[in-house]
Amino acid sequence: MLEPERGADVIRSCSQQDWPRVIDAAARHKVLPLLAARAVDAGFASVLPASFAEMLSESAASASSPELTLSLVHHRNALRIADLDAQRVELQELLHSSGFPTVALKGAALLERRIWPNPAARRMTDIDLLVVDPAHAVPANDAIIDFGYRMVRPDEVAGDSIDHDDHQEPALLRDDRHGSVEIHSHLLPRFARHALTRESAVRGLSAETEGSRLALADVTLHVIAHARLADRALIRADLALNSVFDVGYLFDSEPSLPAMLARRRLPRDVRRAVNVHWAAVESIFGVNTGVTTTSARWWWQCTLWLADRPRLHSLYRDLVMVPLFLDRDRLSIRDGRDLRGWDLARSRVSHFVRRARAAVEDAGGAA
Numbered sequence: 001m002l003e004p005e006r007g008a009d010v011i012r013s014c015s016q017q018d019w020p021r022v023i024d025a026a027a028r029h030k031v032l033p034l035l036a037a038r039a040v041d042a043g044f045a046s047v048l049p050a051s052f053a054e055m056l057s058e059s060a061a062s063a064s065s066p067e068l069t070l071s072l073v074h075h076r077n078a079l080r081i082a083d084l085d086a087q088r089v090e091l092q093e094l095l096h097s098s099g100f101p102t103v104a105l106k107g108a109a110l111l112e113r114r115i116w117p118n119p120a121a122r123r124m125t126d127i128d129l130l131v132v133d134p135a136h137a138v139p140a141n142d143a144i145i146d147f148g149y150r151m152v153r154p155d156e157v158a159g160d161s162i163d164h165d166d167h168q169e170p171a172l173l174r175d176d177r178h179g180s181v182e183i184h185s186h187l188l189p190r191f192a193r194h195a196l197t198r199e200s201a202v203r204g205l206s207a208e209t210e211g212s213r214l215a216l217a218d219v220t221l222h223v224i225a226h227a228r229l230a231d232r233a234l235i236r237a238d239l240a241l242n243s244v245f246d247v248g249y250l251f252d253s254e255p256s257l258p259a260m261l262a263r264r265r266l267p268r269d270v271r272r273a274v275n276v277h278w279a280a281v282e283s284i285f286g287v288n289t290g291v292t293t294t295s296a297r298w299w300w301q302c303t304l305w306l307a308d309r310p311r312l313h314s315l316y317r318d319l320v321m322v323p324l325f326l327d328r329d330r331l332s333i334r335d336g337r338d339l340r341g342w343d344l345a346r347s348r349v350s351h352f353v354r355r356a357r358a359a360v361e362d363a364g365g366a367a
Helices: 007-013 019-028 032-041 050-058 064-098 107-113 134-146 192-197 198-202 216-228 241-253 257-262 268-285 295-307 310-325 328-335 341-366
Strands: 102-105 126-131 180-184
Touching: 007 032, 019 032, 019 064, 032 064, 032 241, 050 134, 064 102, 064 107, 064 257, 102 107, 107 126, 107 216, 107 241, 126 134, 126 198, 134 180, 192 216, 198 328, 198 341, 216 241, 216 257, 216 328, 241 257, 241 268, 268 295, 295 310, 328 341
Parallel strands: 126 180
Antiparallel strands: 102 126
């Protein structure tokens, strides 16, 4: 359904009985806005008049059909994306005028370059900005707060990332705007940072020039590293579909990207992540990047196979993540202190019990 070429025919032929399962799967894999946009393109869903969509949004009743559900999803995400991009422009201008130049990352960088043919098809929850000078991270955050934003409360964010560390300042939001904004001092979390450093990415960018952007190859590598290395997504066999479409559309805008990344000297695990991502792009977009390996294609097919078996995937994911979850450095970061001896042992037991309970609950919910 999500494939650019054949998706429309599949959407139109889907039965009413299958739609709840399809919508649930799209939401689980974080591509529901993309499915909604494909449904609109296929004529299955509609672009709603603003007054009608607002009336439905204020109604307590749930959408009565998949056509209406997807139409509402498309309308709401279009509003969200337009507002997030407007905030990006406002905040980058504000920070540049305050002496804290930034470059856009991830979804914000793709919006800035108009990479997606339909920006409303991409799921996006926040604006990621990298300060050119890491010493500007805290004052940049303060400037945004002075502009009317506030810190996101702990109960407003998910806390399930194992790679959470000091690569960004606390998220900020405005209650009258969509999403949040995060100021980054590093491009990636600690355990993915070897893929692309802040210093190499911003080299050559001028602090005086407004509107500076990362090189397209760096944008691509950052998207892949965040999707496949942060939180160990590659070993967990996560689909990371949103980022696959990101890179697919990046490839569409610049076909030389696979060759550009192939010429870079990358650590082995980074190269493996890049190859698997290109294999995913080839599979979904029906293209030939010219750089994908047989082992990468095989791993992508295994990833797809596990995605069709949620219970098995949940058990597999928690099994392979045990050594990583119990790593001393990761537990020390989560606890905010250097753990050793009995403190480390207690933390490992406590964290293992929590993860075991979560694994049982996940497996039961996916059954």
